[in-house]
Amino acid sequence: MITVTMSKHFLSLLSLSFLLYAGACLATSSEFDRLNQCQLHNINALEPDHRVESEAGLTETWNPNHPELRCAGVSLIRRTIDPNGLHLPSFSPSPQLIFIIQGKGVLGLTLPGCPEPYEEPRSSQSRQGSRPQQPDSHQKIRRFRKGDIIAIPSGIPYWTYNNGDEPLVAISLLDTSNIANRLDSTPRVFYLGGNPKAEFPETQEGQQERHSLPVGRRAGQHQQEKESEEQNEGNSVLSGFSSEFLAQTFNTEEDIAKRLRSPRDQRNQIVKVEGGLRIINPEGQQEEKEEEEEEKHRSEQGRNGLEETICSAKIRENIANPARADLYNPRAGRISTANSLTLPILRYLRLSAEYVRLYRNGIYAPHWNIDANSLLYVIRGEGRVRIVNSQGNAVFDNKVRKGQLVVVPQNFVVAEQAGENEGLEYVVFKTNDRAAVSHVQQVFRATPADVLANAFGLRQRQVTELKLSGNDGPLVHRQPQSQSD
Amino acid sequence: MITVTMSKHFLSLLSLSFLLYAGACLATSSEFDRLNQCQLHNINALEPDHRVESEAGLTETWNPNHPELRCAGVSLIRRTIDPNGLHLPSFSPSPQLIFIIQGKGVLGLTLPGCPEPYEEPRSSQSRQGSRPQQPDSHQKIRRFRKGDIIAIPSGIPYWTYNNGDEPLVAISLLDTSNIANRLDSTPRVFYLGGNPKAEFPETQEGQQERHSLPVGRRAGQHQQEKESEEQNEGNSVLSGFSSEFLAQTFNTEEDIAKRLRSPRDQRNQIVKVEGGLRIINPEGQQEEKEEEEEEKHRSEQGRNGLEETICSAKIRENIANPARADLYNPRAGRISTANSLTLPILRYLRLSAEYVRLYRNGIYAPHWNIDANSLLYVIRGEGRVRIVNSQGNAVFDNKVRKGQLVVVPQNFVVAEQAGENEGLEYVVFKTNDRAAVSHVQQVFRATPADVLANAFGLRQRQVTELKLSGNDGPLVHRQPQSQSD
Amino acid sequence: MITVTMSKHFLSLLSLSFLLYAGACLATSSEFDRLNQCQLHNINALEPDHRVESEAGLTETWNPNHPELRCAGVSLIRRTIDPNGLHLPSFSPSPQLIFIIQGKGVLGLTLPGCPEPYEEPRSSQSRQGSRPQQPDSHQKIRRFRKGDIIAIPSGIPYWTYNNGDEPLVAISLLDTSNIANRLDSTPRVFYLGGNPKAEFPETQEGQQERHSLPVGRRAGQHQQEKESEEQNEGNSVLSGFSSEFLAQTFNTEEDIAKRLRSPRDQRNQIVKVEGGLRIINPEGQQEEKEEEEEEKHRSEQGRNGLEETICSAKIRENIANPARADLYNPRAGRISTANSLTLPILRYLRLSAEYVRLYRNGIYAPHWNIDANSLLYVIRGEGRVRIVNSQGNAVFDNKVRKGQLVVVPQNFVVAEQAGENEGLEYVVFKTNDRAAVSHVQQVFRATPADVLANAFGLRQRQVTELKLSGNDGPLVHRQPQSQSD
Structure with missing residues (x-):
């Protein structure tokens, strides 16, 4: 009998203790995420x-x-x-x-x-006082x-x-x-x-502000000195x-x-x-x-x-002004960038931004940010974004809509695509004042045909086709016939 | 009977285990502080x-x-x-x-x-040897x-x-x-x-040095090679x-x-x-x-x-030399700064310092460090320091005395005040070689009167008074009549 | 009886719980190492x-x-x-x-x-196709x-x-x-x-790649959209x-x-x-x-x-070319450095490297990296490396062989020594593009004799001898007579 009681007492003690430790360790576990924060x-x-x-x-x-x-x-x-x-x-x-x-x-x-x-000069019709200011x-x-x-x-x-x-x-x-x-x-x-x-x-x-400490414990040792x-x-x-x-x-x-x-x-x-x-x-x-x-x-x-x-x-x-687009394809869309070359104060902030407007069926072909994390915020329209990590896994492959934010970590490969009925307009914040982008297609063009042929098991003719197809740049108009997705 | 024994065995096992885990988790909890280290x-x-x-x-x-x-x-x-x-x-x-x-x-x-x-040349009266050096x-x-x-x-x-x-x-x-x-x-x-x-x-x-490992375990795999x-x-x-x-x-x-x-x-x-x-x-x-x-x-x-x-x-x-004060009010005190403009090696160290001397009843009005943490060390005298965080809480509001150190985190608003009987002298280390300070009063002056009037619900006349009162700079002499505190 | 059962049930519950918490806390404990990562x-x-x-x-x-x-x-x-x-x-x-x-x-x-x-021009003997390229x-x-x-x-x-x-x-x-x-x-x-x-x-x-999540859970909210x-x-x-x-x-x-x-x-x-x-x-x-x-x-x-x-x-x-050695002692060995002065792109990478070749019985005398961690990789030969931390403990004092990697943290004092039968050849990667090294012997030379005499309790004559002995530089040939180790 006594043992049963004791065990019960045990149980509650145990639960309490576990809760306490679980709390501490959950804190840990969330910190653990942070240290491996990009996995x-x-x-x-x-x-x-x-x-x-x-x-x-x-x-x-x-x-x-x-x-x-x-x-x-x-x-x-x-x-x-x-x-x-x-x-x-x-x-x-x-x-x-x-x-x-x-x-x-x-x-x-x-x-x-x-x-x-x-x-x-203050106007004499000043709302809050009548004498001249x-x-x-x-x-x-x-x-x-x-x-x-x-x-x-x-x-x-x-x-x-x-x-x-x-x-x-x-x-x-x-x-x-x-x-x-x-x-x-x-x-x-x-x-x-x-x-x-x-x-x-x-x-x-x-x-803390909501469940705050008693006022007396806030300001250090000498509470009595405070105008509490x-x-x-x-x-x-x-x-x-x-x-x-x-x-x-x-x-x-x-x-x-x-x-x-x-x-x-x-x-x-x-x-x-x-x-x-x-x-x-x-x-x-x-x-x-x-x-x-x-x-x-x-x-x-x-x-x-x-x-x-x-x-x-x-x-x-x-950066939304069409006249200053850095990349423009009349069928697919346009991209403008503000960085420390165009806005020098950004050198001091170590940040830059990009404005992208894709027309209906426009694609911003696969690319990656060389030296920055990027934050894509959808201003209006609809579209789809694909993001691939270092293991070749599509960590994001979804439709996006106005008001959504998508994080694209450094070097992750990303491609954006406007919808069939509406274009897609978004702004990208980047954590580098001279953020550079590499485009897969551009890398293909700059790589010897023989290397590509051997890497992908392609014939010479296929490689030549692949390299030449990138001449139009990274903004691509999707063929209207390929409706299936 | 046997169950009681078992439970007791349990209890001690449990305590021990909890102690072990508590240790691990306390370590965590202190690390948790560090990751949110400025809360x-x-x-x-x-x-x-x-x-x-x-x-x-x-x-x-x-x-x-x-x-x-x-x-x-x-x-x-x-x-x-x-x-x-x-x-x-x-x-x-x-x-x-x-x-x-x-x-x-x-x-x-x-x-x-x-x-x-x-x-x-070494003197011939060398203490440790008699022959010429x-x-x-x-x-x-x-x-x-x-x-x-x-x-x-x-x-x-x-x-x-x-x-x-x-x-x-x-x-x-x-x-x-x-x-x-x-x-x-x-x-x-x-x-x-x-x-x-x-x-x-x-x-x-x-x-570790105190409760150190056995000597044999210190130097890697091949202890036998050591001149232990x-x-x-x-x-x-x-x-x-x-x-x-x-x-x-x-x-x-x-x-x-x-x-x-x-x-x-x-x-x-x-x-x-x-x-x-x-x-x-x-x-x-x-x-x-x-x-x-x-x-x-x-x-x-x-x-x-x-x-x-x-x-x-x-x-x-x-930086204590009165002749080189960067800010001086004959009634309130003076401030000198050493940064990478005055001492170029500080650019390499990314640190700077400030020397502040407040006379009796002198006040260094509310201000914040724009881009540095700062460490205030009291050299001599007595006074009071107030520090306010981003939520408007006074995280410090106390008297300080010689030999005390007060941390003022970046952007926290701080004000120092000398005592009524003694001045206050302190040095501030800053974690930026060109640390800049913003003064509340100066911000008021630089802000349109209309904005201040609407922010604080003040009349035009009151705002004008508030803006003009800042012309004397951030070193202020406290009126002797206001003795209460 | 029932209590026994209960206790047993307890025991397994307990074990399970402990395992779970141990898991969480082990994660912590490894993170703890990281935050004190250089202890x-x-x-x-x-x-x-x-x-x-x-x-x-x-x-x-x-x-x-x-x-x-x-x-x-x-x-x-x-x-x-x-x-x-x-x-x-x-x-x-x-x-x-x-x-x-x-x-x-x-x-x-x-x-x-x-x-x-x-x-x-593509050669016409192209392997993968016969028409001119x-x-x-x-x-x-x-x-x-x-x-x-x-x-x-x-x-x-x-x-x-x-x-x-x-x-x-x-x-x-x-x-x-x-x-x-x-x-x-x-x-x-x-x-x-x-x-x-x-x-x-x-x-x-x-x-994760090995024990991976079900495919359906990989790509965010709208799995149905994926080409899974x-x-x-x-x-x-x-x-x-x-x-x-x-x-x-x-x-x-x-x-x-x-x-x-x-x-x-x-x-x-x-x-x-x-x-x-x-x-x-x-x-x-x-x-x-x-x-x-x-x-x-x-x-x-x-x-x-x-x-x-x-x-x-x-x-x-x-950097292995003997003609470009930065330090050379015909009896002891040579050292070459590639940094941002010799290879400007390293300024952008914030990395540098050093190539060291010690001849038989050659010693690279005690020194430390002022502003970099360093990674020593043994290319060939055999030798011994000693590393001392801030408390004067030899944290490494062992033979090294081809293919081994030794980390030498910033400011830890290190000395390398080639074997008696073979030389030692290694490359050092450093996490600073202008990594600087300080040599103990050079510090002795640059320090007033009186300071050294008082620091080490040496006589004037001994200090003079100690200071002059460093004139040969940090690459030293070990006397063949001192065979004992």
Whole structure:
């Protein structure tokens, strides 16, 4: 009898212990994946896992723990900003590359050590006060539109505003494995103001925020020194300081300091600007043209390095413009690239991007990224993607649709194909500022016929045919007669 | 009955097993921390964990397993060298940055491929022999003093000697996560000679040294080939070779070879030089001035790269000198920086440093390191430091005192404040040779007023006040009337 | 009674559970090793662990999970190619450095964006067809021979052919920890064609290949879309695509497309070329000389960077040639180095190599690699190697023989010694393109005599003797009288 009891006691002890150890070891097992992080037996097309709704927009993120994203060492965010919506100033230790899927907007980023040369007289019809205003001085404001790639260096705060009539939609890459990020692989976004919600709740810090430690245990040894009553009220970096300290340090009234902490702001990270931002003047289009000409002029003069020009550096480039295609086949499609040769700031970010548009039945023939991981995001249309690993296994061979993300690891061979009824349009982020691609067909052309004949057991005539067939380049129009798939 | 016994047997088996697995999994759990190594819910001010006493000084180290240090990927050592003390030649696979807290000294480092141009006649009053000596030829000896930053590249042996009248105190950063370190994150110091004690006993190798394997299992498959009787006698790298082999290879007497292995030397890593090193001549101060002028001259001529000048490269810079402050507010304090622009060898080390002196009630207003982790070490005085993470949590908000180390991870927002009775003096090591800082107040100034008004719900007048208040720069004098805290 | 049963049930449950957790935790424990990957209590000389036999050669690999190889972050492959054997085109995300141990051959590598300037008329005696052929155009073919170092950048496909009379033997380093490899530390070789066997079966992907998942689970969510009947037939990257898709995309007959997938090819990765490759003309030797002169000419004109010359860049250098020794002692031996100064493409690979030949009784005196891990591979002869870690422990002190690999981690002090009856010849791969070495004896010479006297407790006369004895350099002839070991 007593033994039975004991055994039962045993059982529960055992279960508890196992649960504890299982927890520890599961943590391990997920880390194990990370160390062999690119042993992907299959790749999945990924859609966003989490959404944060704000007053004037939506933030969607992919869970960075997807094996595919851990392999590539990146995180992704899709932001939708309503007209007159302002995405509050934020910065990240990881460099960011943003592609504008839809709409237009303006953006300001604050580079340390750069002057504030833009001075605007405040209009007297000012909403918030009636007396004449002092001129406002600030750093350059930059316009952007659909098809632009925008580069945001690590640690640099930027804000974005939708000054158009339709929602502004952008997809952002955070390269957490970039050497510029000296923290761990967790994506982090620091908001300077406002009261943002966590954008990546799956990371441990995000979880911690929800099931948080008692306030008293947060700030080290001397809890009694803290202004703890104010502690958990906001999520911006300024909310971590007491209003008294902020008032002292910014030499301002405590009333203003309290607002800097944004304690109970319910608008989250994208806020509505009633009446619109007044800094946007109608001559904007003109400014934009001048900016591009000035940039062109500057690049013709040659540049001595990033440092000299960082204050005036161009941070965006339109890659969807048909006029600047790097590869074009009128029947199959076109490809444009933004890299550190076309947009020098990318040398500093160590990232580049490619825009691909395949027409109906167009194929981007098998190729691989020589020195980069790549992230393919479908902008619109439909198609099919095939990815093959080093063992000759098709780790992905599926239809893709708008809004899906597909990771193509370095050297994995990939081919894209547009649908029969619709074309396929996608953007590719690459983790190298001069990412190079090798095409199977081009390799065939550059290889002696005898080597190919022996490798594949082909006759001389067949090899010659194979080598010559690649003259049209990697964008191929699929024969309409071969309907079966 | 038998079942009871069995169950009891069970219990002990179970406990043992659990202990074993717990051990394995704890190892895991500590590794788990490392992979998410910067998810710090709070940061602690750290004081040294371990001390090694030597004949003529003291070595104190911080346990590199502190989560804060794992996040920053660095290790720290504080050395105190008595007058006439010699810190024996050592090298490390991690680059080192040393700040001289107190005292003065001389240093020699041996760069491979550089000539030995310094020739000194040996004095005839030589202590150890009476016959006239041959001249001694060696590489340049470098003087340093309080306030100097000294750069030691990875793998380069250096020795240090206190030629002053007071203890020489230095704090050294070992950047174990630097790309120059191709081993793991364990800090390693290789002593060329002497019989040093392990400086980081917490690392596994250090532990292993204490609970070491039987001698016979140490050296691979063929133990019988080893001169095992000599094996465990010393801790310098030369002690790992047999005296017979050393005699052969250095073509010297076996008596000398035995001394090279320093088997039973009890002096540890800092030894006393009876009568003082004779290489230090009174014209030293003169030499030092010439060296600085020569360096100035050289930098004016421009330099083509590190390689050409490595043999004569400047490795130190005084950053405590008030005359060279980069930021100065006569009421609040001053800041000086040593980076690869002022000390080019830092480009190679990928490290930089900052010296900050805050006067009584001075505040270094909230700011963040754009592209570096930083390590704040308090030299003297008292004050308070606040650090806020990406979620707006104050992960550190405490008083700090002399001798404490505080890790400030990349992009975490930090503010320092001197005490009411005493100023605060500290040095900051940064893991980037051109580390840039962004100040919240400066970002406000560079941001259009309308954006700030909408972000924080402020009126136009309030924003104007906020933007203008930042004109005094990031060093702020706290109003004496606001005594409450 | 019932309790006994229960306990027994317990026991098996327990065992099972423990096995499961042990599995998880063993995984952990091996990962733990990796994170402290260079805490090597002893180092072993390693011989290949795995072999793949091909139609015309042999591939041998070292298990990349050896602690020594994990520390160095590299993988190694030894290939033996029979006369007329062709190693099929392959590429790897890790850069490769190849040393030719024996024989001679030709090699083609396909650089993207480079023209195909080499045009050869096809001979009319063509084996596979009788009608006159079109000329074959391809990229440059490069000759190599015994003693050459060959650099293969990451992601670049290359093929090798033995055009000599004896087996061609080569040892290749894959630097999996190189920043060019953006995947994990698993070595990966992608074969463009043929049906290769897995070269590193110990890595998880290799294991997976053997105990593979059901076909239906491989390719993501929509298995029904796959041409699954063709899936597992080959191991080249082309075998992962359907022959129908290949025919479409390469605009070729389905018959040829089927061959591109090489489904049932039994020849593996090295195939026999019946009658020999016809591209090899007798004027080859002449071409080779011209190539070298052209290269010399080009390097005299100076070069502006890798980019401009990548298409014509030299990728090989002979380092066994006695005429180009960097260090030479007629009694002890010689050392030659290939680094980015002598072979500029190595700057891009961040690798270098050293060839060492020690004559009978020759010693390469104690030294360390300042900024690189190194991999010592014994080409021929016999000798002894000693390696000492930071704690003064001899982690390796053994005889070595032809075919063995010894890892020497960064800063570990190493000395090599040839046998009494035979010399010792070895190649060293280093994970830095400008790897620098420091020699203990040279450090002694560059250090003031007084410092050495105090460090080692030596008299002035002894120090002078010690410093002067190093004038002969690091290659030392061991005195024949000291026969004991």
